Amino acid sequence: MEELTERKSKILNIxxxxxxxxxxxxxxxxxxxxxxxxxxxxTIRNEMADLEEMGFIIQPHASAGRIPSDKGYRFYVDGLIAxxxxxxxxxxxxxxxxxxxxxQVLKQVVKVLANNTQYATMISAPAISGTKVKFVQLSPVNxxxxxxxxxxxxxxxxxxxxxxxxxxxxxxxxxxxxxxNSSLNGLTIGDINLAxxxxxxxxxxxxxxxxxxxxxxxADTIEDEEGLEIxxxxxxxxxxxxELSDSQRAKDFIEAFExxxxxxxxxxxxxxxxxxxxxxxxxxxxxxxxxIGSMKDCSVVTATYELGxxxxxxxxxxxxxxxxxxxxxxxxTSIKKKLEQIxxx
Amino acid sequence: MEELTERKSKILNIxxxxxxxxxxxxxxxxxxxxxxxxxxxxTIRNEMADLEEMGFIIQPHASAGRIPSDKGYRFYVDGLIAxxxxxxxxxxxxxxxxxxxxxQVLKQVVKVLANNTQYATMISAPAISGTKVKFVQLSPVNxxxxxxxxxxxxxxxxxxxxxxxxxxxxxxxxxxxxxxNSSLNGLTIGDINLAxxxxxxxxxxxxxxxxxxxxxxxADTIEDEEGLEIxxxxxxxxxxxxELSDSQRAKDFIEAFExxxxxxxxxxxxxxxxxxxxxxxxxxxxxxxxxIGSMKDCSVVTATYELGxxxxxxxxxxxxxxxxxxxxxxxxTSIKKKLEQIxxx
DNA sequence: GTTAGCACTCGAATTGTTGGAGTGCTAATA
DNA sequence: TATTAGCACTCCAACAATTCGAGTGCTAAC
Numbered sequence: 001m002e003e004l005t006e007r008k009s010k011i012l013n014i015x016x017x018x019x020x021x022x023x024x025x026x027x028x029x030x031x032x033x034x035x036x037x038x039x040x041x042x043t044i045r046n047e048m049a050d051l052e053e054m055g056f057i058i059q060p061h062a063s064a065g066r067i068p069s070d071k072g073y074r075f076y077v078d079g080l081i082a083x084x085x086x087x088x089x090x091x092x093x094x095x096x097x098x099x100x101x102x103x104q105v106l107k108q109v110v111k112v113l114a115n116n117t118q119y120a121t122m123i124s125a126p127a128i129s130g131t132k133v134k135f136v137q138l139s140p141v142n143x144x145x146x147x148x149x150x151x152x153x154x155x156x157x158x159x160x161x162x163x164x165x166x167x168x169x170x171x172x173x174x175x176x177x178x179x180x181n182s183s184l185n186g187l188t189i190g191d192i193n194l195a196x197x198x199x200x201x202x203x204x205x206x207x208x209x210x211x212x213x214x215x216x217x218x219a220d221t222i223e224d225e226e227g228l229e230i231x232x233x234x235x236x237x238x239x240x241x242x243e244l245s246d247s248q249r250a251k252d253f254i255e256a257f258e259x260x261x262x263x264x265x266x267x268x269x270x271x272x273x274x275x276x277x278x279x280x281x282x283x284x285x286x287x288x289x290x291x292i293g294s295m296k297d298c299s300v301v302t303a304t305y306e307l308g309x310x311x312x313x314x315x316x317x318x319x320x321x322x323x324x325x326x327x328x329x330x331x332x333t334s335i336k337k338k339l340e341q342i343x344x345x
Numbered sequence: 346m347e348e349l350t351e352r353k354s355k356i357l358n359i360x361x362x363x364x365x366x367x368x369x370x371x372x373x374x375x376x377x378x379x380x381x382x383x384x385x386x387x388t389i390r391n392e393m394a395d396l397e398e399m400g401f402i403i404q405p406h407a408s409a410g411r412i413p414s415d416k417g418y419r420f421y422v423d424g425l426i427a428x429x430x431x432x433x434x435x436x437x438x439x440x441x442x443x444x445x446x447x448x449q450v451l452k453q454v455v456k457v458l459a460n461n462t463q464y465a466t467m468i469s470a471p472a473i474s475g476t477k478v479k480f481v482q483l484s485p486v487n488x489x490x491x492x493x494x495x496x497x498x499x500x501x502x503x504x505x506x507x508x509x510x511x512x513x514x515x516x517x518x519x520x521x522x523x524x525x526n527s528s529l530n531g532l533t534i535g536d537i538n539l540a541x542x543x544x545x546x547x548x549x550x551x552x553x554x555x556x557x558x559x560x561x562x563x564a565d566t567i568e569d570e571e572g573l574e575i576x577x578x579x580x581x582x583x584x585x586x587x588e589l590s591d592s593q594r595a596k597d598f599i600e601a602f603e604x605x606x607x608x609x610x611x612x613x614x615x616x617x618x619x620x621x622x623x624x625x626x627x628x629x630x631x632x633x634x635x636x637i638g639s640m641k642d643c644s645v646v647t648a649t650y651e652l653g654x655x656x657x658x659x660x661x662x663x664x665x666x667x668x669x670x671x672x673x674x675x676x677x678t679s680i681k682k683k684l685e686q687i688x689x690x
Numbered sequence: 691g692t693t694a695g696c697a698c699t700c701g702a703a704t705t706g707t708t709g710g711a712g713t714g715c716t717a718a719t720a
Numbered sequence: 721t722a723t724t725a726g727c728a729c730t731c732c733a734a735c736a737a738t739t740c741g742a743g744t745g746c747t748a749a750c
Contacts, residue, residue, distance in 0.1 A: 027743050040693050045744070063700045063743050139482045141496060149494050149504070151486060157504040159494070235603060239596040250592075251584040254599055258580060372712050385724050390713070408712050408731045 004054070010037060011047050012056055016068045016076045020322040023243060025065030070287040073299065073321055077284050080325050102126070106231050109315065109335060114234025116331055119319030120257060124267045125229040126313040133187050136180045138214065143167040148214060153311070162213055172207065179203055180214065192219065228267065230260045241320040244297060252294035262292045267314050270302050281305075281336060282329055287321060299323050303332040305339040315339070349399070355382060356392050357401055361413045361421045365667040368588060370410030415632040418644065418666055422629050425670050447471070451576050454660065454680060459579025461676055464664030465602060469612045470574040471658040478532050481525045483559065488512040493559060498656070507558055517552065524548055525559065537564065573612065575605045586665040589642060597639035607637045612659045615647050626650075626681060627674055632666060644668050648677040650684040660684070 004012075014034055018026045028041035028048060037044075048066055051057050056075060057066040068076070106123050114121040134151040141147050146162040168176075183200050184192070197215055201208040235257040239245045244253065256262045269291050270283055285300040295318060302316035315335055317328050349357075359379055363371045373386040373393060382389075393411055396402050401420060402411040413421070451468050459466040482494040491507040513521075528545050529537070542560055546553040580602040584590045589598065601607045614636050615628055630645040640663060647661035660680055662673050 025743090029743080041743090042693055042695095042745095043691085046692090049745080059744085061700060063698085065743065135484065135486055135492075137482070137484045137492075137494075139480070139494070141480055147480075147482075147494070147496060147502065149482075149484065149492070151492060157492065157506075159502040159504065161502075233603065236596045236600045239592055245592055247584055247590055247592075247595075250595070251581045255581045258578065370712090374712080386712090387714095387724055387726095388722085391723090394714080404713085406731060408729085410712065 007037075008047055008051055011044060012051055012068075012072060012075065013079075015048075015051075015057060015066055016072060016322075019067050020324060023241065023320075023322060025060055025067050027065035030065070068321070070289070070321070073286045077286070077325055080329060081280065081282065081284075103229075103231075105339075107233075109339070110231050110233035113315070113317065113331060113335060114237065117317055117319070117324070117328055118234070118237050118240060119317045119323065119328070120232070120235045120237055120253075121315075121317050122230055122232045122257070122263055122267075123315040124313045125231070126307055126311040127228060127271075131188065131311055133184045136177070136184055138162075138173055138177050138180070140168060140170075140173055146173075164210075168207075168210070176204065176207060176210065176214070179211070189219065228264050230263050230267070232257050232260070232263070237319070241322075243322075244320055249294070249297070253298075256292060256294045262294070266290065266292055266300070266316075267302075270314050270316075271304065271312065280329075280333065282332060284325070297321065299325075301325065301328050301332060303336045305336045307340065313339075352382075353392055353396055356389060357396055357413075357417060357420065358424075360393075360396075360402060360411055361417060364412055365669060368586065368665075368667055370405055370412050372410035375410070413666070415634070415666070418631045422631065422670055425674065426625065426627065426629075448574075448576075450684075452578075454684070455576050455578040458660070458662065458676060458680060459582065462662055462664070462669070462673055463579070463582050463585060464662045464668065464673070465577070465580045465582055465598075466660075466662050467575055467577045467602070467608055467612075468660040469609075469658045470576070471652055471656045472573060472616070476533065476656050478529045481522070481529055483507075483518055483522050483525070485513060485515075485518055491518075509555075513552075513555070521549070521552060521555065521559070524556070534564065573609055575608050575612070577602050577605070577608070582664070586667075588667075589665055594639070594642070598643075601637060601639045607639070611635065611637055611645070611661075612647075615659050615661075616649065616657065625678065627677060629670070642666065644670075646670065646673050646677060648681045650681045652685065658684075 011031060014031050014037065015026045018030065028044040031037065031044045031048075032039055032041045048057065052059060052066065055069055056072040058069045058072075059066055102125065106125060110121045110123050113123075131152045134153050136151075137149045139147045139149070141161070144164050144167070146164055146168070148160050148162055150158045150160075152158070179200065183196065183203075192215070197212075200215070201211050204211040235254045238250055238253050244250065273283065281304045283302050283304075285295075285302075287299070288296050290296065290298070290300050297320070298318050299321045300316055300318050301323070302314050304312055304314050306312045315332060317323075317332065319328070356376060359376050359382065360371045363375065373389040376382065376389045376393075377384055377386045393402065397404060397411065400414060401417040403414045403417075404411055447470065451470060455466045455468050458468075476497045479496040479498050481496075484492045484494070486492050486506070489509050489512070491509055491513070493505050493507055495503045495505075497503075524545065528541065528548075537560070542557075545560070546556050549556040580599045583595055583598050589595065618628065626649045628647050628649075630640075630647075632644070633641050635641070635643070635645050642665070643663050644666045645661055645663050646668070647659050649657055649659050651657045660677060662668075662677065664673070
């Protein structure tokens, strides 16, 4: 009994779909009532016994119906991914009003997504690491403070306040600005090496101290962001799913969302995985496949969005294994598109 | 029986303290065992009956011990506030390493606080409303984009990207910068009125369009922040307290923390309340005293910190009514001091 | 190959039982 | 008069016993 016959596959799909809706184990009688399956419960039971032996479904206790195993979910999900023809359901366009600031957009995205799907959602801000310096500006605030503004590709702006020992004149500031811009423009963080630094220092002449400080600031500024920002929403939706909402489980889950450290690991894992595995940029972690312990009873569906210039981020949904995979994937695909076009548009 | 005798007050305090520790109703026998109260359980029972009649304690069911009522907690808390002599317990100084950015500091503060107290914590970023423009800087990014950087007192920096129809020359930019700085410097948002705007426009000559756009941007930038930023931590600590951790309650509570909308109301309420009511800047909401529905079984203790120039924010702790009020107040007082000195220092 | 029938199993929900903690009341005591 | 001992009473929490229904596996019949 190694083959997954048409009928078995049909039954399996019905079990999964029914379980997704109800959250209750599915019995043979229930299945036999489906219109396109005219067999008696007994027959179904035989098939179910086979399916269980093959590892697709599980009996939570001796006299209960069956629920999908991780392998079962995987079968179902792979089936979904296979049918590429899904049309993109339009997300309300209200979502992206004119907001220059990425942060606002992302916060809105997770909220909308959580609302649409009723699962927990997360999104990582575009990683800045591979991006280029677009321009640098030093502005004197007063005698002792200099504000450095660094803009990276993707229109990400960072500020930092620099303390000065001695005041700078307007000319000196201008000169430094020119030097910084001409030297740094278009460089990635990786391009700023020792040779470049010493070269800049020599050009700065008597201000080499300041250049050093500024460069350090720039590097700090950028690396600061390396600590990947993540926005989340809808963590409490977990309470909607009885199988996840016992106290301990819920606490661990929500804590992971609050702390975000583990989410970072997850995202690192996702972005590390060879991209485009499915061609759609969508990845699915079922149960133990996820690196986060508190989510071993959950499924995680993620999409990676790319803003060009190698900048990319990840948006994902975490919910019970009996998740409405189809709807979730549609939503993610749609978000991905929207995000990608918001930058181009 | 309208008087709160010494003995009654002693018993009341014992009931509250014991309940704070155990979370279980306190019976007469338990109380009679306290060393400084040499009476039999029966005597205690009489007193307890009185205390209940006076509204300080409650019997959750007919044959249970007593627990404090909101009025009881209030009595206890007022007693605590009265003794001003509390020494400031030092918080680990690691906390405030050199971080220029307020945001980082605040995030750290809530985390440390949640960790120290094991309750849920929140902190509001200093409200910018009353603050002054310190300086404004427009920098051309490319032909079509202009980056505006606005710095307010309290070293809060805001960026915004402005789309240009026609490119600006360097001179024009410089001129605009000078105009903006000389006109806006030292003003609060309230000071920017129509008269000022039209005056600036006329000075800007052919660039009045741009001035308008920039001013709007500046206003936006500032008002943007009016939507008060709030950082939270430790929401899941609620699960440590059985009386709060049933599913529905926990969901509502954590949701309030995730959404933050209600927290904003709370903070508005706090900052609205005539300050210094206690002289220490500490306020306590017990149960229904709080404006947030999902916290009607909690207590909220808050402190307002002031950074000078009218800039202030609020830091608070939300936990069960049987909260370790003393410890919490000490912690808040300490944080408040630290925050206030971090800006001056 | 499919189905009907039947005995069996298990969990969830309901009910009954018990024990302990705590009370209020009354009568005795200092 | 204030305090205490004693006692009957109440209620909850925990546990055990019972019932009920859904679902299974197996066998024999179609």
